[in-house]
Each structure stands twice: as structure tokens, then as C-alpha cells.
Amino acid sequence: MKLDLQKAYDTIEWEFLNDMLIEIGFPDRILRLIMQCVTSPSFTFTVNGESFGYVKGKRGLRQGDPLSPLLFTLCLEYLSRLIETIQRHPQYRFHPLCKTIKLSHLCFADELILFSKGDVVCKPSLSCL
Numbered sequence: 001m002k003l004d005l006q007k008a009y010d011t012i013e014w015e016f017l018n019d020m021l022i023e024i025g026f027p028d029r030i031l032r033l034i035m036q037c038v039t040s041p042s043f044t045f046t047v048n049g050e051s052f053g054y055v056k057g058k059r060g061l062r063q064g065d066p067l068s069p070l071l072f073t074l075c076l077e078y079l080s081r082l083i084e085t086i087q088r089h090p091q092y093r094f095h096p097l098c099k100t101i102k103l104s105h106l107c108f109a110d111e112l113i114l115f116s117k118g119d120v121v122c123k124p125s126l127s128c129l
Contacts, residue, residue: 001113001114002112003113003114004110004111005076005112009063009068010061011059012060012072012075017035020075021035037065038062040057041057042054042055043057076107083104083105087104093117094115095115098115
């Protein structure tokens with residue numbers, strides 16, 4: 001299964017990013033600087049050449065910011081570690097061609113490819129979730 005994470009930049013929760021950077025072990029001073037850069041955007045709307053309103057951003061990484069690709073990569077690393085945890089679950093089944101090397105996923109830029117066996121392990125119900 002291929003997942004396109006193109007819009008994921010816009011949906012990164014700042015609290016998650018902060019908690020993740022703390023967990024990774026970023027020094028407090030660097031963490032504060034990063035979060036100040038990430039949480040400072042504000043937007044105005046231009047209608048017929050005139051600016052109106054002022055809206056403070058609430059989440060996401062800014063496209064074009066030189067820091068954003070690194071922060072997004074760290075978020076993907078976190079997701080990658082979660083997937084590795086899932087693959088250790090007894091009901092997880094590797095794709096037959098990926099089983100010997102235990103390949104469960106590949107990440108590149110803003111795309112994620114998941115490899116697993118496509119059989120249904122249990123009947124669809126809340127107990128499968």
C-alpha cells in the first residue's frame with residue numbers, strides 16, 4: 001500500500017512535535033528556538049488588493065522553511081518506529097516477498113510504502129481494532 005503524505009506538512013500537531021523533540025533529547029534551548037520558529041506564523045487575507053484580518057497559525061510546518069524538511073523527517077522516523085513496534089505483534093504478517101528481510105515499510109520524501117500480507121486475520125469488528 002502506498003500512502004502519499006504530501007498534505008502531512010500542514011497537519012503536524014505542534015504539541016506532538018514538541019513532545020517528540022523532548023523524547024529524542026533535544027536540548028531545552030534548541031527546543032525553544034525550534035518551537036518559536038514553528039509556532040510563530042500568522043496570516044492575513046488579501047481581497048481586491050487590500051489586506052484583511054489576522055489569523056494565527058495553530059498547527060503544521062511551513063512549506064519552504066529550511067527547518068521543515070528536517071522536522072518532517074523526524075516525524076517520519078517516529079512513525080517508522082511505531083510501524084516496527086506493530087510488526088513485532090504476533091498477528092502481524094509480512095508480505096511473502098519481504099518476510100526473509102523483515103521489510104515492513106519504506107519512506108521517501110513525502111511517500112510511505114507499507115508491505116504486509118493482505119489477509120484478514122479476524123472478521124471486521126471493533127475487536128480487530
